[in-house]
Amino acid sequence: MTRTTPPRPVDIAAVFPEIAPFARSATRLHPRPGTPGVHDSSVGGPLRWPADEPWPVCAEPHDDSGGFFQSVDAERRRRKIHAARPAGADFTPEQRAELARLGELDAKADSTSPATMMAVAQLYLKDVPGLAGPPGADVLQVLWCPRDHRPHHCPAPMLRWRRSTDVTDVVAPQPEPEVMSEDMYLPEPCVLHPEQVVEYPYRDFLPDDLQERISAWEETNRPSYQYELSLAPGWKVGGHASWSLGGAKPPTCGDCDAAMDMLLSIDSGEWDDECGPDGEGSWCPLEDDGSREYDPTKVQIGRGYALYVFTCPTSFDHPPKTVQQ
Numbered sequence: 001m002t003r004t005t006p007p008r009p010v011d012i013a014a015v016f017p018e019i020a021p022f023a024r025s026a027t028r029l030h031p032r033p034g035t036p037g038v039h040d041s042s043v044g045g046p047l048r049w050p051a052d053e054p055w056p057v058c059a060e061p062h063d064d065s066g067g068f069f070q071s072v073d074a075e076r077r078r079r080k081i082h083a084a085r086p087a088g089a090d091f092t093p094e095q096r097a098e099l100a101r102l103g104e105l106d107a108k109a110d111s112t113s114p115a116t117m118m119a120v121a122q123l124y125l126k127d128v129p130g131l132a133g134p135p136g137a138d139v140l141q142v143l144w145c146p147r148d149h150r151p152h153h154c155p156a157p158m159l160r161w162r163r164s165t166d167v168t169d170v171v172a173p174q175p176e177p178e179v180m181s182e183d184m185y186l187p188e189p190c191v192l193h194p195e196q197v198v199e200y201p202y203r204d205f206l207p208d209d210l211q212e213r214i215s216a217w218e219e220t221n222r223p224s225y226q227y228e229l230s231l232a233p234g235w236k237v238g239g240h241a242s243w244s245l246g247g248a249k250p251p252t253c254g255d256c257d258a259a260m261d262m263l264l265s266i267d268s269g270e271w272d273d274e275c276g277p278d279g280e281g282s283w284c285p286l287e288d289d290g291s292r293e294y295d296p297t298k299v300q301i302g303r304g305y306a307l308y309v310f311t312c313p314t315s316f317d318h319p320p321k322t323v324q325q
């Protein structure tokens with residue numbers, strides 16, 4: 001099934017034609033639970049990773065100040081139990097006993113075990129309009145270390161571009177860490193339904209006079225520029241970042257100082273949990289109208305924030321940076 005973003009309640013470029021040059025395409029990935037394979041684009045699915053290439057292990061220092069660890073395996077089994085429970089029903093005595101056992105597994109989770117990276121996303125260029133890679137590469141693989149890292153208490157992502165036909169023998173089973181910082185860093189296996197949308201910048205990036213005129217317009221017009229007319233929420237490739245936590249400034253490359261581009265947004269929700277005409281709920285795809293499943297990946301960044309992965313426009317070899325907003 002495709003996913004279709006409803007037209008914006010107001011076309012802001014029709015009201016303010018001078019905003020048109022700031023338009024940028026973003027590709028909403030529209031992840032939904034499924035059973036992706038190594039040949040599919042996915043979130044939380046298996047990567048087409050060569051059997052003879054070492055699986056990465058995080059070498060960054062970890063911020064364990066939260067002091068709370070979980071077993072990845074226990075969390076996966078816990079989600080199955082929750083998913084099997086009919087809406088509104090109590091857990092059976094057997095399910096309660098199993099949940100208690102899983103809690104014990106969490107308590108025993110060994111935070112000194114290797115920080116094996118976890119598969120987060122696999123994006124084939126053929127599936128994701130607007131995604132461009134190094135010459136010859138046709139797939140982007142995103143992994144992260146699901147432990148907190150300084151300074152933002154976030155997972156540390158890693159990008160790997162490759163030519164899929166170079167991979168004949170795929171690693172199996174796919175390695176994963178034993179321990180993670182939070183249950184919120186384990187993505188549910190999801191298939192993708194990419195869709196291109198047009199975005200406009202976060203307000204602070206517009207010329208001052210245009211910002212002022214939009215603010216004045218909002219005083220007598222209902223849709224909010226920030227929430228409904230400019231930036232799509234959810235997992236997306238490209239487009240503009242939202243800077244609602246402040247510090248509106250794209251990072252610069254540590255190797256060459258270039259202003260970096262937003263590659264990927266890893267978001268806590270696909271739209272407001274209230275599907276409807278107000279706020280970000282208007283971004284709920286037509287096909288999902290009425291659905292409460294606004295967080296299909298089950299990934300949560302901080303208190304419902306997004307983790308943006310920025311890359312250098314000069315070289316694919318320059319390391320990415322992340323921003324939490």
Ligand SMILES: [Zn+2]
Nearest residue numbers: 058115145147
């Ligand atoms: Zn790490």
Ligand SMILES: [Zn+2]
Nearest residue numbers: 253256312318
């Ligand atoms: Zn650079």
